[in-house]
Amino acid sequence: MKTFASSLALMAAGATMAHADISADTVKIGVLTDQSGVFSSLAGTGSIVAAEMAIADFGDRLGKPVELVSADHQNKADIGTQIARRWYDVENVDLIVDVPNSSVVLAVQELAREKDKALIVSGAGTASLTNENCSPNGIHWTWDTYAVAVSTGKAMVEQGGDKWFFLTADYAFGHTMQKDVTAVVESAGGAVVGSAIAPLNTADFSTYLLQAPSVGANVIALANGGTDTINSLKQAQEFGLNQQSKLAGLAIFLTDVHSMGLEAAQGLFLTTGFYWDRTDESRAWSQRFFEKHGAMPTMSQAGVYSAVTHYLNAVAEIGDDSAKPVIAQMKATPVNDFFATDGVIREDGRMVHDMYLAQVKSPAESKGAWDYYNILSTVPGDQAFRPLDQSECPLVK
DSSP: OHHHHHHHHHHHHHHHTTTOBOGGGSEEEEEEEOSSSTTTTTSHHHHHHHHHHHHHHHTTTTSSOEEEEEEEOTTOHHHHHHHHHHHHHTSOOOEEEEOOSHHHHHHHHHHHHHHTOEEEESSOOOGGGGTTTOOTTEEEOSOOHHHHIIIIIHHHHHTTOOEEEEEEESSHHHHHHHHHHHHHHHHTTOEEEEEEEEOTTOSOOHHHHTTTGGGTOSEEEEEOOHHHHHHHHHHHHHTTHHHHSEEEETTOOHHHHHHHOHHHHTTOEEEESOOTTSSHHHHHHHHHHHHHHSSOOOHHHHHHHHHHHHHHHHHHHHTBOOHHHHHHHHHHSOBOSSSOSSBEEOTTSBEEOOEEEEEEOOTTTOOSTTOOEEEEEEEOHHHHSOOGGGOOOTTOO
């Protein structure tokens, strides 16, 4: 009886989708990520696992295959663009997702616009994706520099951190992060007293970090990411700078804390779009992810699952995988899952959802591996992300 019912369900699904406009009779999703560089632990293989889980959980609702491909952009805009172009032009990829590294993603977003294909960004943080560089084909899902600036910057000024020194990564993300945090710090009554620009993949940050005491900084803000953040934070502590200033990680991910250890990371303020141990639903999904990946998910990896799921639901709803109709359906549908409650995709492509101000636990507070954050407060989405009346996006009317 179960076999017969299943057959009927599959026949019905096939009949429902008989007139669907599914390109090449397959929905194809590409995870373009960093599999070998500074962002590989916060995105990388974990983002691919998250996308695989989303496709498996979606099942056969389309009555057509959903395929996944993946590639390493090596944190180079030209390589990322070459891969994306081949995927869009030759391999019939309908959606590219993740794309940590803001320089890479800005180039890929322009290509997606040119090719009229879909792009959903989870790993990259530059807020320009939905501001001056916004695109009708792009959605920014998980976090951005503006949200981190509003939450972390304001909280630290309120706690007395009013003289800021920036260690800034020399690419789009770092410059945007410094700009956004500076605006928040100054509006809250603080000041930026100095900054240093460091190339991606810097090994020795000492010449940059040791400038902070000379300008009287009481906050050292790390506007970098991945292993650069880990290395610069460790070196700041080796020089005893954490005894003179508060350290602010502006792009801290769970895997960064795991790599550093609580002894080194304790007390750090950070803003996150997801924490695995926040709700029953987030714990249940994260445990499934852990069983496949061997690590708890970062916000970027959880965002990939959420984004792919929402995309596939939209394709199933309208029976079409063309970029514009699918994105319109996604924007018309609230996001409700373990990642976001009543999330909304605005006309600028920003998925607005709650963010969380957190502080890293001390070793004594932690109950075990991956128990790393105290969630201090929830920042409502309409306060966390840039208001539309401040937007430079030409899509905003």
